[in-house]
Amino acid sequence: MIPVADYYVVASVLFAIGAAGFLTRKNLLVMFMSVELMLNAANLVLLAASSTHDLGRGSAMALVSVAVAAAEVGVGLAIIIALFRLRASVDAEEMTNLHG
Amino acid sequence: MSPTLAVQTSPFVDYVGIAPYLLLVVGMIVVLMVLPLLLAKTTRHRVKDEAYECGLPPQGTAKQRFSVHFYMVAVLFILFDIEAVFLFPWATSVQELGPIGFSGAVVFVAVLGLGLAYAWRKRVLDWN
């Protein structure tokens, strides 16, 4: 009852906010949260698109993407904790080990 | 119907009743939280503002760091939560899926069981 394009617009706004957060913040944790925001926007597009064709398959794919996101968050936060042990900081701009 | 219409039958109508209910609950919480501000008097004192530690002067800061153990338990929780989420669709249709669906689920549970066994061996589930 709502045009699919409306969902795309909302998802675009969420994705852009996530991108802005990822590009402008220094705190690794907030940057990571922004990534989650973008993942959610992508999932929203996936479900909105599949709602006119095959919502079942769209949901199944979205479910796999949720599993991937969970695994990614677990490992990602573990890496942030390991980094924090080395540096006592979560400032992305201090993580310059690989600058050579 | 115009061709841009997305959802034909939204189940959304089933969930409308939650709105008036939520209004009632939130209203009650707000009233309960605001009334003491109007009814009771407030005094401040340096010692009263301190954190309560059995009546003794507080020692050190509360902003300290905690064991990473809590984190590992939370990660295990998420991964097993996903397992449950994947098994819900299987459980609702296990009668139709029959033996094939069952063997699929067994493989799924067995793989994650390996993970539980690994965490068990590495003593993540022990607290000391």
Place this chain on the structure above:
Amino acid sequence: MDALIDPTLLTRIAFYFFSALSIVAALFVVVHRNPIVSAVALVMTFLGVAGLYLTLGATFLTAVQILVYAGAIMVLFLFVIMLLNLEKDPFEEPHVPRLLGAGLAIALLFGLVAVLGGTVAVGTSIRSGSAEEIGKIFFGEYIFPFEMASLLLLVAMIGVIVVARRSDGKEAL
């Protein structure tokens, strides 16, 4: 209820409500200085997105969104913020690379809306997003991604235990 209130209108109102909720909360996530407030705002965003899933008819994904994203993944974030005790960010003053980042994000927004906003979708869904449907799909043609998901979770579990444990076996940070 449906005789008095038009279901189409109702769904539309709900769509605007959940869209506004998720977008405003998302702005809080990115703008607020306190990471705990960011985390709570992100929970609100996820709940808003769950509402949008519901208006789409994807009932099972609505529950998954609340159970996994709002109920589990964000708990992990909250734990890490509390464990590392990060109340305030280091002061972040706007400087050129950061303004550039914001500009890029705005450009991205316009690009996305320009490409997706005019989309006209035709057709009706042949399947519902209910748990039964998803179960049949997973144990039919999608059995491979289903089993791979368990393998992925196993690898993540081992990875986390290896990375997060200290090499000397102690547990404090």
Place this chain on the structure above:
Amino acid sequence: MSPDIAYFAATLAKIVAIFLLSVHVVPIMVILERRISAWVQFRIGPNRVGPLGLFQPLADLVKFLGKEDFVPAQANKVLFWAAPALTCLPPFLVMTLIPFAPPFEVMGRELPAVIVDSSIGIILALALSSLTVYGIAIGGWSSNSKYSLLGGLRSSAQMISYELALGLSVLAVICVSGTLNLSDMITRQTAFFGFDDATGNWAGWNIFSQPVAFLVFLVASYAETNRLPFDLPEAESELVGGYHTEYSATKFSLFFMGEYIGMLGMACLIVILFLGGWHLPGVAALDLSPNVFALVGLLVFMAKVGFFLLLFIQVRWTLPRFRYDQLMQVGWKVLLPIALANILVTGFVVAWS
């Protein structure tokens, strides 16, 4: 009055009734808990306000309202205020999903005795109750007190550990009943003990087909609501008051309200999942009119829920408290493997039948 408006009014009345029912369980539980604990410990308990001390909760409320609303100096103000509301809301939302009785009949139409008859009811109930963690963790964190923080952290770790056992034990029940809708789950337990003649599926109460899941769910629900023997997060002897040490006035009472409503929700879920909801052997044979049948169903349901609420109190005052390491081990090393094995056994039986 046109039939539509009458039906609409009945729907609104139902929503208000369910809200009032949930709210009133709290004072009833408080007075029962205090009187029963006194009885267990050979004390007298509150008996001054009103006959038998029945008006004690009312006096408590007045006192809560008149207490100074204290905020510690170094607390994070916004989060300190938000935490009690965040703890209180999710358990209340779970109550919208609970079908209390068979459908009533208003103006010739069916009026279900549930606010949201969701097709994913049971998952939604688990998902919503899992959101309680935020209020507790944030309440502990924002008070800037060591005891509160430790209590909040312990409590959240405990809740998430036992949530797994809760969810996995429910999975086995879903295998048997084949639905996620709570009303359908009840209607599939029409018989007390026995199979459905037409389909050959189990149609009795699930406690007989799923005794293991019932025990796991029962134990996990005690931990999930932070009740003894799992009330370590607020263990007075170790942590002063736990995550709500620094709270006073009605903000403090909201935490308790959340806890009691959470218990009510868990008791309702136990009754729906395992004890046939509003079914009582013999009532269906009486051939009652729909509204009378619904009313009887409501009473039966409330009686079963009341039994489990009393069990919550009884257990609290008779069992000792677990140690924290034991508590986590029970969740992960006992309940979780049992629940997983139970799912596989149940799945095996159902898949081959």
